[in-house]
Amino acid sequence: MKSLKIKIQMLLKLFPIIIVLVMFLKGSKSDTIYSLETRYIDVPVDHFSAMGSYKTFKLRYLLNGKHYIKGGPVFIYTGGERDITIAAQNTGFLFDIAPIFKAMLVFVEHRYYGKSLPFGNASFSTTENLRYLSTTQALADFSFLIDDLKGKIFENVTSSKIEPFIAFGGYYAGMLSAWLRMKYPFSVRGALTSSAPIFYFPGLTTCEGYYQIVTDMFEKHGQEQCVKTIKLGWDIIINQCKTKLGMDLISSTWKLCNKIRTPEDVNALLDWLANIYVKLSMTNYHYPSDYYKPVPAYPVKIFCEKLTTTFASDTKGLIQSFANALEVYTNYTGKTICNNIYHKQEDFNEIAWQYQTCTELIMPKCSTDNDMFITKQWNYTQFVLECYETFGAKLGPDWALLAYGGKNLQYYSNILFSNSMLDPGSWGGVYMNKSNETDESLMTYEIIDAPHLVDLRGSDTADNNYLVQARNVYVSTLKKWLKLE
Known part of the structure; x- marks a missing residue:
């Protein structure tokens, strides 16, 4: 330390x-593999104070609408502890399934990472400037963006209506996607997480x-x-x-x-x-x-x-x-x-x-x-x-x-907790049997012989059967949440 x-x-x-x-080194990476449009939205520095709500900063997000057809879902990746372009280029699974669901893809950056800096070059200069770096502020950022996208993508939508937004994420980003569904169930219809250690805290694990x-x-x-x-x-x-x-x-x-x-x-x-x-x-x-x-x-x-x-x-x-x-x-x-x-x-x-x-x-x-x-x-x-x-x-x-x-999850629904058993991030993950077989169930899934977030990467001809089966389960679960089967 x-x-x-x-x-x-x-x-x-x-x-x-x-x-x-x-930023220069990373600025063009989103163009190397997958086509992504870079956008920014002004979000409050502090979502929870009326005194500070007028202060905003530009939160970056990446968008791909190549396969989107009106009425299709929006798959939103909740950015974690890295530049969002890196997450986007290593989450090929979303690009693989976008044509299946006619989905729009959105990768939203976590505040204080990449280019989403609340105080620009001074974001890390004082502990006072760092005080707005928190999971609660980040979750509010994501919900704020989703509400904005609803008005731009869907017609005649009020913020009280749950449009087909599904959250995705791995490790810390997976924790955020699960918490987004828990804290803002009106923002996303479900959350698919990979090795999200939401139990990895003192007294829990x-x-x-x-x-x-x-x-x-x-x-x-x-x-x-x-x-x-x-x-x-x-x-x-x-x-x-x-x-x-x-x-x-x-x-x-x-x-x-x-x-x-x-x-x-x-x-x-x-x-x-x-x-x-x-x-x-x-x-x-x-x-x-x-x-x-x-x-x-x-x-x-x-x-x-x-x-x-x-x-x-x-x-x-x-x-x-x-x-x-x-x-x-x-x-x-x-x-x-x-x-x-x-x-x-x-x-x-x-x-x-x-x-x-x-x-x-x-x-x-x-x-x-x-x-x-x-x-x-x-x-x-x-x-x-x-x-x-x-x-x-x-x-x-x-x-x-x-x-x-903590481990009290009985009041939540539509979250799939997948864990790759050779991913250290799976320690502190959620393991349980299916609560039931309805659309509102919480689900867990275990992938044998799988390293860090490999299930969210793009498909490869050398993928083992465990990985192929896991992704099939993901697609089937998404169809249930979106009421497509």
């Missing part, structure tokens, strides 16, 4: 320059599952020795970082942009490495992808092959073996000059997400002797203290239960 605070301070000084670069699922992915698609080597590697890396010679060895072998020198550098290195393992697990698709960074098909398998086949018993050889394996993620294209353990392309999105996990989305993660990460307990008191030091934010552990009802 301290390293994050240092990072935030550094980034804020560079904000006006960097934000332009990030234990902390060890997230990293265990990542380990399960490496055990299933890698090799048994791979997990053992990764677990063994932590102590070796930490011991190497106790001397200047060892730090120089890792810095040069792993092609770090700056040599590690301080305890903060070492912690950043360990976090960087753990994050790579998570990202490899989440993008272990059966085809090449660039969801986070360009990686080959089955990157976990290739990583483990490189790590185990070049394994050496000496420390230097092991460090080199890790370097070879890490390039599957850090340098698959061969264009990476060096690895920066501090700065990422999405640093400002990272700050926004860190703020949310401090103020609302407290998702406890711990690791045990049974997984492949450094064994570390999660301490709520310490977590709250670090959040307060970084953002001046404090929140009670029961916030999510009070705001969204």
Whole structure:
């Protein structure tokens, strides 16, 4: 957390320059695969204060009406913790089914992410400006946009009439789509979520599952020795970082942009490495992808092959073996000059997400002797203290239960909670039997051997039967909600 605070301070000084670069790099991505029209709508900075309702900002959304026919539904993707163009280009399922339903597609960006910045370049300059970054404000944004679209798309529509809007989302975006149906049932007729951990809060779900699922992915698609080597590697890396010679060895072998020198550098290195393992697990698709960074098909398998086949018993050889394996993620294209353990392309999105996990989305993660990460307990008191030091934010552990009802879902309807069993986001997801077989039922579905949000990606000839069947269930459920069968 301290390293994050240092990072935030550094980034804020560079904000006006960097934000332009990030937007430039991402600005045209929506034109690379799927055709999307970029639009903006003025929404209140604060939906819940009459004093602040006159202050607005431009919320970005993307629209595709290629297959839309009057009377068809509108499928709206509730943006999460990333630039909305990335979500759009990795949610091919909606583009696949749009012709079936004659649907219009809308991808709406989450405030404080991408280009939807309430205070422009100053959005992250003070904690006062960050105070409007919350799930409740974001949900109000989505409902506000939907109400506006009703008047533009459908004739003679009042805001009290539920037109055929269906919400979609995965992981945090999936939490939002479910909560949108719960909090604004008049806005959307139903919500289809993928690995949405709406139970991932203190008192509702234990902390060890997230990293265990990542380990399960490496055990299933890698090799048994791979997990053992990764677990063994932590102590070796930490011991190497106790001397200047060892730090120089890792810095040069792993092609770090700056040599590690301080305890903060070492912690950043360990976090960087753990994050790579998570990202490899989440993008272990059966085809090449660039969801986070360009990686080959089955990157976990290739990583483990490189790590185990070049394994050496000496420390230097092991460090080199890790370097070879890490390039599957850090340098698959061969264009990476060096690895920066501090700065990422999405640093400002990272700050926004860190703020949310401090103020609302407290998702406890711990690791045990049974997984492949450094064994570390999660301490709520310490977590709250670090959040307060970084953002001046404090929140009670029961916030999510009070705001969204915890596990009490009996009053809700038309939500499909799908969980990919090798997606760490499925930890804290909803699992239950169908409440009934009517249109108003809550449903859950489990996809075996499926990584992060693969079910929302576009169809591929190499998709396994579990994935094909899941999407068929999705289509059938949507038809029921839309009363098409």
